[in-house]
Amino acid sequence: MSGLELLAPMALVALGPLAAIIIVLYLLKLRRRELAVPSVFLWRRAVEDLQANAPFQRLRVSLLLLLQLLALAALVLGLAAPFVMARRLPGETAVIVLDVSASMSATDVEGSRLEQAKRRARQIARAMSRRDEGALVACGARGRVLVPLTGDRRRLLSALERLRSTDQSGNMTDGLLLGLSLAAKRPRATVYLISDGAFAALPEVSTSAKVRFITVGERSDNVALLAFEAARPAGAAEHQVFVRLHNYAPTRKQCVLSIYHEDELIDARRIELEAGAGKVETYAAAIAEAGLLRAELEADDDLAADNVAYALVTPPAARSILLVGPGNLFLLQALLVLPEVEVFETESLSEQQAEQAYEKYDVVIFDRTPIPAPPQRGAVMAVAASGWLELASPGEKVETPTISRWDKQHPALRYVNLSAVQIAQAYALGPGPDAVALAHAGGAVATGTARSRAAGEAPMIVAYEQPEVRGLALGWNLMDSDLPLRVGFPVLLSNAIRWLGEVGGGQQVRVVRPGETLSISAPPEAAHAEVLLPDGGRRKLDVVGGQIIFAHADRVGVYRMTVGEQPRRWAVDLRDPHESDLAPRRELKLGAHRVETGVRELRAERHFWPYLALLALLALVAEWHLFHRRY
Amino acid sequence: MEFADFRGYSPGDDLRYLDWNAFARLQRLFLKLFLEEEDLHVYVLLDASRSMDFGRPTKFEWGVQAAAALGYIGLCGGDRVQLLSHAQGRGESSRQYRGRGCAPEMFDWLSALEPDGSTDLAAAAEWFLRTAPAPGIVFVISDLLTAEWEAAISRLAAAKGDCCFLQAFSREEFQPSMHGDLKLVDSETEDERELTMGASVLRRYMTSRDEFLGAVRAACHRYGFSYLFAVTDESVEDVILRSLRRLGVIG
Numbered sequence: 001m002s003g004l005e006l007l008a009p010m011a012l013v014a015l016g017p018l019a020a021i022i023i024v025l026y027l028l029k030l031r032r033r034e035l036a037v038p039s040v041f042l043w044r045r046a047v048e049d050l051q052a053n054a055p056f057q058r059l060r061v062s063l064l065l066l067l068q069l070l071a072l073a074a075l076v077l078g079l080a081a082p083f084v085m086a087r088r089l090p091g092e093t094a095v096i097v098l099d100v101s102a103s104m105s106a107t108d109v110e111g112s113r114l115e116q117a118k119r120r121a122r123q124i125a126r127a128m129s130r131r132d133e134g135a136l137v138a139c140g141a142r143g144r145v146l147v148p149l150t151g152d153r154r155r156l157l158s159a160l161e162r163l164r165s166t167d168q169s170g171n172m173t174d175g176l177l178l179g180l181s182l183a184a185k186r187p188r189a190t191v192y193l194i195s196d197g198a199f200a201a202l203p204e205v206s207t208s209a210k211v212r213f214i215t216v217g218e219r220s221d222n223v224a225l226l227a228f229e230a231a232r233p234a235g236a237a238e239h240q241v242f243v244r245l246h247n248y249a250p251t252r253k254q255c256v257l258s259i260y261h262e263d264e265l266i267d268a269r270r271i272e273l274e275a276g277a278g279k280v281e282t283y284a285a286a287i288a289e290a291g292l293l294r295a296e297l298e299a300d301d302d303l304a305a306d307n308v309a310y311a312l313v314t315p316p317a318a319r320s321i322l323l324v325g326p327g328n329l330f331l332l333q334a335l336l337v338l339p340e341v342e343v344f345e346t347e348s349l350s351e352q353q354a355e356q357a358y359e360k361y362d363v364v365i366f367d368r369t370p371i372p373a374p375p376q377r378g379a380v381m382a383v384a385a386s387g388w389l390e391l392a393s394p395g396e397k398v399e400t401p402t403i404s405r406w407d408k409q410h411p412a413l414r415y416v417n418l419s420a421v422q423i424a425q426a427y428a429l430g431p432g433p434d435a436v437a438l439a440h441a442g443g444a445v446a447t448g449t450a451r452s453r454a455a456g457e458a459p460m461i462v463a464y465e466q467p468e469v470r471g472l473a474l475g476w477n478l479m480d481s482d483l484p485l486r487v488g489f490p491v492l493l494s495n496a497i498r499w500l501g502e503v504g505g506g507q508q509v510r511v512v513r514p515g516e517t518l519s520i521s522a523p524p525e526a527a528h529a530e531v532l533l534p535d536g537g538r539r540k541l542d543v544v545g546g547q548i549i550f551a552h553a554d555r556v557g558v559y560r561m562t563v564g565e566q567p568r569r570w571a572v573d574l575r576d577p578h579e580s581d582l583a584p585r586r587e588l589k590l591g592a593h594r595v596e597t598g599v600r601e602l603r604a605e606r607h608f609w610p611y612l613a614l615l616a617l618l619a620l621v622a623e624w625h626l627f628h629r630r631y
Numbered sequence: 632m633e634f635a636d637f638r639g640y641s642p643g644d645d646l647r648y649l650d651w652n653a654f655a656r657l658q659r660l661f662l663k664l665f666l667e668e669e670d671l672h673v674y675v676l677l678d679a680s681r682s683m684d685f686g687r688p689t690k691f692e693w694g695v696q697a698a699a700a701l702g703y704i705g706l707c708g709g710d711r712v713q714l715l716s717h718a719q720g721r722g723e724s725s726r727q728y729r730g731r732g733c734a735p736e737m738f739d740w741l742s743a744l745e746p747d748g749s750t751d752l753a754a755a756a757e758w759f760l761r762t763a764p765a766p767g768i769v770f771v772i773s774d775l776l777t778a779e780w781e782a783a784i785s786r787l788a789a790a791k792g793d794c795c796f797l798q799a800f801s802r803e804e805f806q807p808s809m810h811g812d813l814k815l816v817d818s819e820t821e822d823e824r825e826l827t828m829g830a831s832v833l834r835r836y837m838t839s840r841d842e843f844l845g846a847v848r849a850a851c852h853r854y855g856f857s858y859l860f861a862v863t864d865e866s867v868e869d870v871i872l873r874s875l876r877r878l879g880v881i882g
Contacts (some may be wrong), residue, residue, distance in 0.1 A: 032812040032813055033811055033812065033814065034813075034814045034816055034823055035809060035814065035815055035816065036816045036818050037685070037804075037815045037816065037817065037818065038682035038683070038684075038685040038690075038774065038776060038801070038817075038819075039682045039750075039774075039777075039817055039818065039819065039820075040815050040816075040817040040822050040823070041776045041777065041778065041817075041818075042804075042836060042839050042840055042843060043815055043824045043826070043836065043839075044822075044824060045830060045835075045839040045842075045843075046826075046832060046835040046836040046838075046839045047824055047826045047835070088709070113728050142661075273744035346635040438848075447632070499678055520696070529815045572813050591851060628829050628830065629830065629831055
């Protein structure tokens with residue numbers, strides 16, 4: 001609370017003259033009515049101590065005069081409108097949406113941007129009065145309600161105390177919508193977005209709540225790794241490593257970029273970046289083994305999370321493929337263009353031949369041919385083929401299905417667009433107990449018996465993944481669709497063969513973004529798994545339904561998990577230009593609408609004139625009472 | 632001389648009063664006792680100062696009525712009645728009246744009185760002692776609102792005879808109903824007192840009044856005088872006939 005200020009200080013000038021008038025009036029006193037009495041003999045005794053002849057003696061004893069002056073002073077001071085700037089919320093409901101994304105870890109302000117944001121949030125929480133309500137939403141890759149609407153300030157403050165930053169990309173839209181939904185139906189609600197503004201543009205929202213943007217951060221001094229990939233061109237002996245950097249600082253920056261394969265340094269170079277400019281660096285590196293590449297940037301900047309990036313060096317892809325079926329030119333051609341792949345063909349396999357084939361070939365593809373025996377180890381792709389119930393069982397026939405959604409994150413479907421694929425007819429697949437449906441047809445008309453499928457969705461692509469076995473099933477005949485004619489087909493096939501060929505390929509490595517939820521299949525016998533976090537901490541996880549769900553990859557770094565005998569790991573890096581651009585946003589727009597900014601509104605004028613008026617009234621009442629008591 | 636009673640003879644008694652007829656009949660000596668009848672002097676001393684000229688009726692009017700009543704009772708009882716009025720530096724006295732026939736003259740004398748001047752009861756008492764021809768019963772009718780009230784009582788103690796004080800207050804004096812900011816002016820001395828009437832001041836006045844009346848009553852009792860307090864809106868008859876009779880002042 002700041003010092004006392006006066007809205008109309010000139011009013012105080014009136015105090016002196018008015019006080020003087022009161023005193024003079026008191027001294028002059030009112031004219032008394034003369035009354036003749038027989039004798040003042042008795043009165044003399046009655047009023048002896050009330051008589052005061054000297055004016056100053058009167059002043060000295062007159063409590064009445066003091067009360068009159070007090071009332072005058074209170075009124076005049078009230079007219080001067082004294083106020084203090086108090087930390088006061090303008091609304092009765094304050095929803096604090098606090099950005100905890102990677103950029104908030106920037107150290108351009110004392111502590112970090114998050115600490116600064118927490119200080120602002122604390123100010124809001126502390127300014128809440130008893131009748132106010134507050135809620136706290138932390139927003140990283142997703143919004144999360146840390147404290148639902150409550151009148152308990154201590155809950156808000158302790159939640160703020162516990163709040164830690166993440167390396168996630170900020171999805172402020174999610175946080176804002178969550179905050180607005182909390183504030184909905186509350187009168188005089190305000191949603192405070194406390195952030196540095198390092199997030200994508202926010203959409204227009206229609207809400208009765210007021211949105212205010214409180215910005216944190218001071219400067220943009222950051223060099224970031226925005227892309228990092230390693231690939232080996234077909235036939236080449238060396239991997240091509242591709243790094244893209246960007247300097248978000250307004251000055252020229254120097255840094256050292258080092259590339260590690262696992263923990264072995266394979267290259268390091270000094271790089272100069274112009275102010276606000278990006279740069280692409282490429283390396284050719286002879287990497288014999290599959291593994292994890294790490295790019296590290298040594299730069300004197302404010303954000304560390306984007307100074308490291310990971311890339312996979314994939315193991316050699318499947319080299320030998322057996323195509324079982326009546327012959328499919330499209331499939332064969334697509335397979336033949338895959339680099340370093342040998343394709344063998346046969347029309348059908350017996351059970352015994354199949355078991356040998358699973359051992360001999362990296363991937364066996366059954367095209368419109370029954371699978372004679374499920375594989376014990378190895379990889380199988382089934383195109384309109386059945387016989388392996390753990391993967392999928394054929395369901396009812398679906399006419400002209402359209403694939404409405406698919407798992408874009410799955411390695412087999414990455415970069416593939418299935419939405420426009422025309423399919424004449426297909427079979428809805430029933431995924432096995434451990435298999436997952438990767439693509440669904442929506443709005444399909446089932447001609448089979450199961451007309452009652454509520455969602456109206458039919459699984460079209462199913463994947464099965466175990467340590468020793470992988471399978472992928474397509475629910476339709478490629479010849480009944482235009483998929484082979486589409487650009488996505490070779491990509492799908494390449495992805496699928498690569499993913500299937502990785503089975504049993506040693507360590508499982510994935511590179512993901514912070515905050516992504518990972519679903520990892522566990523061996524049947526495993527009940528628990530333990531994850532070693534990048535900071536050295538450990539987290540125990542339960543296996544549920546053969547799957548381990550890990551939703552705590554909040555930090556950049558390498559996570560290791562041992563489940564069963566297989567070590568698995570995944571690397572998390574940021575690669576988000578929104579987060580790396582640390583230039584603090586001074587204003588915020590919801591769609592085209594500008595949001596009020598700043599902390600100023602947190603401070604409200606607290607006026608004292610009502611109290612002063614009350615004091616004047618009390619003084620006058622006291623004076624009146626005293627007057628009638630004394631005389 | 633009027634026969635009153637007998638008593639036994641004791642040696643030394645005046646032989647002239649022996650009842651020889653009784654001795655002849657009873658062979659015992661009895662002495663005849665006689666009651667000597669004497670004229671009783673009744674004095675009514677009325678305070679005629681300006682302070683008496685207040686109230687409704689005024690204390691002076693009330694005092695005149697009371698003096699008339701007392702005088703008339705005296706005349707009817709065959710007493711010698713003399714009325715006196717006194718204010719500062721001024722004393723008047725009537726002649727001595729005797730017999731009911733003097734009543735109209737006595738009333739006329741009383742009607743001619745006017746209140747004026749300030750109270751000086753001590754001087755009045757001394758004047759009375761000087762002028763009173765014979766001891767008798769003295770009725771003093773006054774408001775006694777003077778600082779020398781006690782001196783006046785003590786002087787009268789020197790008078791041979793009985794004394795009765797009738798202190799009269801107007802209702803306004805007994806229970807003031809005035810209010811507001813006032814400047815009180817003394818009717819006799821023109822002394823001023825400023826005050827603002829309120830509950831507190833009234834309470835103080837009441838206390839002061841009660842203390843004063845109590846002190847006067849106590850002083851009267853100390854000297855063996857009868858004392859009667861009256862407020863002038865009470866009827867004179869009530870006061871004279873009931874209160875004085877109760878006190879045994881009148882028969």
